[in-house]
Amino acid sequence: xxxxxxxxxxxxxxxxxxxxxxxxxxxxxxxxxxxxxxxxxxxxxxxxxxxxxxxxxxxxxxxxxxxxxxxxxxxxxxxxxxxxxxxxxxxxxxxxxxxxxxxxxxxxxxxxxxxxx
Amino acid sequence: xxxxxxxxxxxxxxxxxxxxxxxxxxxxxxxxxxxxxxxxxxxxxxxxxxxxxxxxxxxxxxxxxxxxxxxxxxxxxxxxxxxxxxxxxxxxxxxxxxxxxxxxxxxx
Numbered sequence: 001x002x003x004x005x006x007x008x009x010x011x012x013x014x015x016x017x018x019x020x021x022x023x024x025x026x027x028x029x030x031x032x033x034x035x036x037x038x039x040x041x042x043x044x045x046x047x048x049x050x051x052x053x054x055x056x057x058x059x060x061x062x063x064x065x066x067x068x069x070x071x072x073x074x075x076x077x078x079x080x081x082x083x084x085x086x087x088x089x090x091x092x093x094x095x096x097x098x099x100x101x102x103x104x105x106x107x108x109x110x111x112x113x114x115x116x117x
Numbered sequence: 118x119x120x121x122x123x124x125x126x127x128x129x130x131x132x133x134x135x136x137x138x139x140x141x142x143x144x145x146x147x148x149x150x151x152x153x154x155x156x157x158x159x160x161x162x163x164x165x166x167x168x169x170x171x172x173x174x175x176x177x178x179x180x181x182x183x184x185x186x187x188x189x190x191x192x193x194x195x196x197x198x199x200x201x202x203x204x205x206x207x208x209x210x211x212x213x214x215x216x217x218x219x220x221x222x223x224x225x
Binding site for chain 2: 031033040041042043044045048050058059090094097103104105106107108109110111
C-alpha cells in the first residue's frame with residue numbers, strides 16, 4: 001500500500017461541466033502521475049508532476065489540466081467534460097521497489113470511474 | 118512510444134504454462150511488469166533492469182533481452198489467482214509507457 005487515495009471513486013456528469021479529480025498521497029513522494037485507462041489502450045499518461053508547481057504533459061493531455069500546490073495533492077481538471085473523456089482514471093506515484101533492486105517504479109491508487117453523459 | 122504486447126489474450130487450465138511478450142522499438146533500460154484484476158488498480162509485479170536477468174514472483178518469472186529490446190513474462194504451473202490483465206511498462210525519464218495488456222484467464 002503506497003498510501004494513495006483518489007476522490008471521488010465514481011462520478012457521473014454531463015457534457016460541458018467542469019470536473020476535478022483528486023489524488024492524495026501520505027508519503028511525500030516527489031513524482032505523481034495521472035493516467036486514463038480505456039479498453040484496448042492500456043494505461044495512457046495524461047500529465048505528471050515532479051514537484052510542487054512542477055508539471056508536464058503526457059501523451060493524451062488535450063482537454064485536461066493539472067495542479068499541484070502541495071506535495072501530497074495532485075489535481076486533474078477537465079475544464080469542459082466530453083463523452084470521449086469517459087474512462088477510468090488512475091493516479092500513481094513513483095517510489096522505491098519493495099524487496100527488489102534499489103530503483104523506482106510506479107504504484108497506483110484505486111482509480112476513479114468517470115462517466116460523461 | 119507504446120511497447121507491443123503479445124498475445125492479446127490467453128486461456129489456460131490450472132497447471133499450464135504461458136509466455137507473454139513485450140517488445141519496443143526504442144532502446145530499453147528497464148521493463149516493469151504489472152497485473153490488474155478486474156475492477157482493481159494495476160499491481161506492481163517486478164522490474165527487470167539489465168539484459169538476460171530473470172526475476173521471480175511466486176511462479177511468475179521474467180527475462181529481459183536488452184539487445185532485442187524485448188521482455189518476456191513466464192507464468193509457470195498457472196493457478197486460478199493468476200487470472201487478470203498483465204501490462205509491461207517501459208521507462209523513459211521517470212515516465213512509463215504501457216503496452217495494451219494481455220488478458221490471462223485460468224480455468225479449473
